[in-house]
Amino acid sequence: MLAATNIRKTLGDSLVLKDVDITVTPAQIAVLLGPSGSGKTTLLRALSCLEPPDSGTIAIDDQVFRFPWDATNPFIGPWPRVTVVFQQLFLWPHLTLRQNIQLVMKSVRRLRSDAHLCELIDLFDMGEFIDRYPNQASLGQRQRAALARALVLKPAYILLDEVTSALDVEQVAVILSHLLELRRQGIGIMLITHLLGFARRAADRVFFLDDGTIASNGGPEILHSPSHPRLKKFVSVIEAAT
Amino acid sequence: MSIIDILIQFRPALLEGFWVTLKLCSIIWSIGLVTGSALGAAGARWALPVGAPCRVASFLLSAVPILVLLFWMHYPVQAILGVVVDPFYTAALSLTVVNIFAVADVVRAGAKGFPAEYLTAARVCGLTPWRTMLHIQLPILLRQLVPSLLMQQVNMLQATLLSSLIGVEEMFRVAQRINAVTYRPIQVYSTLAVFLLIICLPLNGLATWLKVRFTRDLSDR
Numbered sequence: 001m002l003a004a005t006n007i008r009k010t011l012g013d014s015l016v017l018k019d020v021d022i023t024v025t026p027a028q029i030a031v032l033l034g035p036s037g038s039g040k041t042t043l044l045r046a047l048s049c050l051e052p053p054d055s056g057t058i059a060i061d062d063q064v065f066r067f068p069w070d071a072t073n074p075f076i077g078p079w080p081r082v083t084v085v086f087q088q089l090f091l092w093p094h095l096t097l098r099q100n101i102q103l104v105m106k107s108v109r110r111l112r113s114d115a116h117l118c119e120l121i122d123l124f125d126m127g128e129f130i131d132r133y134p135n136q137a138s139l140g141q142r143q144r145a146a147l148a149r150a151l152v153l154k155p156a157y158i159l160l161d162e163v164t165s166a167l168d169v170e171q172v173a174v175i176l177s178h179l180l181e182l183r184r185q186g187i188g189i190m191l192i193t194h195l196l197g198f199a200r201r202a203a204d205r206v207f208f209l210d211d212g213t214i215a216s217n218g219g220p221e222i223l224h225s226p227s228h229p230r231l232k233k234f235v236s237v238i239e240a241a242t
Numbered sequence: 243m244s245i246i247d248i249l250i251q252f253r254p255a256l257l258e259g260f261w262v263t264l265k266l267c268s269i270i271w272s273i274g275l276v277t278g279s280a281l282g283a284a285g286a287r288w289a290l291p292v293g294a295p296c297r298v299a300s301f302l303l304s305a306v307p308i309l310v311l312l313f314w315m316h317y318p319v320q321a322i323l324g325v326v327v328d329p330f331y332t333a334a335l336s337l338t339v340v341n342i343f344a345v346a347d348v349v350r351a352g353a354k355g356f357p358a359e360y361l362t363a364a365r366v367c368g369l370t371p372w373r374t375m376l377h378i379q380l381p382i383l384l385r386q387l388v389p390s391l392l393m394q395q396v397n398m399l400q401a402t403l404l405s406s407l408i409g410v411e412e413m414f415r416v417a418q419r420i421n422a423v424t425y426r427p428i429q430v431y432s433t434l435a436v437f438l439l440i441i442c443l444p445l446n447g448l449a450t451w452l453k454v455r456f457t458r459d460l461s462d463r
Contacts, residue, residue, distance in 0.1 A: 090362065104367040153368060
């Protein structure tokens with residue numbers, strides 16, 4: 001289980017996360033929703049220990065990180081057991097999409113055979129563009145490659161920041177089916193999205209973050225009939241816009 | 243007397259001049275690239291103790307014309323110190339110092355501007371610091387820096403011609419001597435120009451090609 005308790009994070013002068021508690025269990029898709037500036041990405045970066053929180057505890061299965069971190073202990077992050085796909089993707093630009101995946105496959109997982117890569121290429125239907133450089137591929141193609149790069153690591157938990165932002169309806173459906181497959185494989189997934197329909201179909205658990213606090217959380221039903229006034233307004237605004 | 247005649251008749255002198263230029267360049271290039279890269283990397287890592295003094299030195303050097311620096315190192319400095327140094331070494335030292343700080347500037351700017359996001363991606367993918375440096379940082383940095391560094395080395399090659407003015411027997415000095423004997427300035431200096439073109443043009447072309455190719459590979463859409 002990936003469990004964060006009392007997560008507090010300050011950026012500059014502003015308190016972005018205010019004692020947030022959040023949990024992702026294996027084989028679960030947790031969806032993190034919230035208005036822009038509510039602290040979603042900061043929370044995701046804190047959960048992955050990329051930007052350690054000022055205070056709080058993050059437990060990843062049997063590994064516990066207590067913050068503020070004791071500076072006398074070297075900090076060894078939970079990567080790639082916990083991995084992240086960022087909104088901006090950050091594919092390495094000097095490598096083709098295939099090489100991006102191969103680098104982590106061979107360096108981290110020590111896989112010499114390309115069989116697993118071929119599976120991923122088929123899974124994400126990347127055969128047509130896998131040998132392109134990131135700047136030669138469309139955003140949707142890059143998103144699929146970034147997701148494949150993360151999946152090749154066989155993470156226990158994967159955190160996804162708006163990875164469907166540039167995808168069309170068909171591609172979103174493809175990603176959704178992949179996420180459901182990952183859930184079936186026992187991977188715990190936390191994803192940030194603004195797509196309400198996607199969240200409703202994917203989520204086992206929903207967390208609504210507002211002004212640095214979890215204002216509401218529960219099963220996907222809270223998105224169908226939200227009772228929290230702030231979530232209700234958020235859902236109605238998105239529904240009106242779409 | 244044609245260019246061919248000059249090349250045949252003065253071949254030993256021309257080769258000797260070329261050899262001196264080559265020696266001068268190899269000193270300036272090798273020390274400049276190695277020391278400058280190390281200084282640039284250190285300047286990016288330790289901005290205040292290393293980066294700031296380097297930037298000041300580089301700023302001052304860029305304001306002094308190379309010719310003035312060569313003369314200053316050749317006459318006043320040696321007079322003040324009461325030493326006499328072979329002009330070859332004076333030129334080598336002066337131009338190497340210029341090259342070191344120019345290279346350090348390029349490397350420091352490249353290293354400081356390296357997008358941290360690519361390193362973050364490497365961290366979450368579980369790449370070790372060593373593999374991150376080997377597979378991510380160095381290849382991207384080299385692609386960004388090699389064209390500029392190559393152009394800088396071409397500039398330094400051209401700057402070695404100025405060392406003739408303090409008495410270094412390099413290509414330009416040899417050409418002047420040949421001209422003094424033959425009084426065929428058109429043929430002599432055309433020979434020199436062709437000679438430099440043969441050396442510099444491929445280097446310039448390579449730098450431009452690398453720049454276009456790598457810029458295309460690394461650019462955002």
